[in-house]
Amino acid sequence: MSATPTRDGEIPLAHLRAADGGWPWPTEVRTVIERPGFSAALGNGGAVRALAEGRIVPSAFRMEVSSFTSLPPAFRRMVRGLEFDMCEMAISTYVCARARGVPITALPVFPMRGFHHGAIFVRRDAGIAAPKDLEGRSVGLDRGYTVTTGVWARGILSAHYGVDLARIDWVMAGDEHVADYRxxxxxxxxxxxxxxxxxLLRGDVAAAIGIDPAHPDIVPLIPNHQEIALGRFCTHDHYPINHLIVVRDTLLAERPEMALDLVNAFHEAKLLYLADLRAGAIREPDAADRRNETLLQIVTDPLPYGVPQNHAMLKELIRHAADQRIIDRIVPVESLFAPTTRAWGS
Structure with missing residues (x-):
């Protein structure tokens, strides 16, 4: 008599009784089919916390999560060595890496956003009265030129204040995540x-982007930056994307169904995060949590996922990246995302 496993891999108990002749079969046998596990590098809070903690899991596989307090080292390890199957990544790093042939593809999951009008700082006595005053001067960049905060901040200077970025001497503190980018x-x-x-403090640069401003002589270039950023959010849905999720191309080719499974899991984790924000249940809220709490008073979801919902914001980021020579040409928004996810949420 042959035993036919059930759909979940268990052999029915009726087939496990002793056969003719008294063979001592065990009372029960289970065939355990484990879901495959794949490595993931994620932040440890916000919209990905529930996945990092294992409270939300994808339906068809396990995520073996490495949780990072500071994510830039994970970005570098992913674009230089593909050390993870999937990784939370700065959007400008991804755009730069993909343009240079790194075999990774994004999912339309955007767990981290920020306002960048307030990311540009000057010394209080530097005599910089307006953004246009930066032309012909040196401006410092924390870390590399392709850092996402810098891309958005330079885009704001150019698009909103008419600054000619080519007339600024940009000084960076580190190298680039994508090794062959120049x-x-x-x-x-x-x-x-x-x-x-x-x-900045000794006057060698006129302004700096992305630094720690905790010094009495350092002030924002745009004093009312919070009011301006919030106003653009209310009138233009302008909440710049900082991070997305990328997956190795070989894995997506082997398991194309994984892309949608992941997007759905990240969406569930985000919903838990938003519920915690509404309930005041975040124990130690950081600046991003407090900002999202404020935006929840205006919209039901300040962190929308999906390509259609974010098309304008993505198109703007791509334009900034091309204008700033991070990529050679403007690419279609949809080309950056796994095909099965491009219509998600539409």
């Missing part, structure tokens, strides 16, 4: 090992 000629790297913050 920034334009107007970008140079610090030679003496000082930090960008130190250069």
């Amino acid at each position: 920034p334009p000629a107007c970008v140079r790297r610090i030679a003496d090992g000082a930090t960008i913050r130190e250069l």
Whole structure:
């Protein structure tokens, strides 16, 4: 008598009784089919917390999560060595890497966003009264030229304030995540090992982007940046994307169904996060949590996922990346995302 396994892999108990002749069959046998596990590098809070903690899991596979307090090292490990099957990544790093042939593809999951009008700082006594005053001066960049905060901040200077970015001497503190990317000629790297913050305080640069501003002599270039950013959110849905999720191309080719499974899992995790924000259940809220709490008073979901819901924001980021010579040409928004996910949520 042959035993036919059930759909979940268990052999029915009726087939496990002793056969003719008294063979001592065991009382029960189980065939355990484990879901395959894949490595993931994620942040440890916000909209991905429930996945990082295992409270939400994809339906068809296990995520073996490495949780990072600081994600830039994970970005670098992914674009240089494909060390993870999937990774939370800065959107500008992904766009740059994909343009240079790194075999990864994004999912339309955007767990981290930010307002960047307030990311540009000057010294209080530097005599910089308006963004246009930066032309012909040096501006420091924390880390590399392709860092997402820098891309958005430069885009704001150019698109909203008419600053000619080519007339600024850009000074960066680190190298690029994408090893073979070369920034334009107007970008140079610090030679003496000082930090960008130190250069700003001693007057070697007129402004700095993305630094820690905790010093009495450092002030925002745009004093009313919070009011302006919130106004653009209310009138233009302008909430710039910082992070998305990428997956190795070989894995998506082997398991194309994984893409939608992942998007759905990340969406469930985000819904839990938003519910916690509404309930005031975040124990130690950070700046992003407090910002999202504020935006929840205006919209039901300040972190929409999906390509159609974010098309304008993605198109703007791509345009900034091309204008700033991070990529060679403007690419279609949809080309950046796994085909099975492009219509998700539409």
